[in-house]
Amino acid sequence: MSRLPNRLPKVFNLGREAHFNNAKIVFSRACSEPNPDYPRWSRKRIEETCWELLMNGYLNCEDLIDPVVTFANSPESYMQYVDQHPEQSIKMGVTF
Incomplete structure (x- = not known):
């Protein structure tokens, strides 16, 4: 049997945690x-x-769709903003 790390409380009631601290995951879809x-x-x-x-x-959705790129640049932009650096954009827009 493994030892619990000292930083955990001596009593950890999973039953109470399961009933009172339920996680509710909400998606914006x-x-x-x-x-x-x-x-x-x-x-x-x-x-x-x-x-x-x-x-x-x-x-007001102006700040949500950024950057807005041309259709011609969309493959490279998709790779940069969606695949490699998603933290740089919320939603990428494409003009055509």
Whole structure:
């Protein structure tokens, strides 16, 4: 039997941890299935609501799509911003 490191508490109640400190992972993808809010929020309703918020100026997405690259430069840019250095960009845009 291995020894626990001294930095751990003498009593570590996994039962309590499992019931009171549940991790809830939330993803920022509205199109993932299964949708936990279905049927109140169908995919169509989500798309219509997001489009309405965007078109009425309630959502500012300018800082999310950066950099914006030309179609001709998209293979190299994809490699740089998505494959090699994803921390440099949230979403890469492509103009064509």
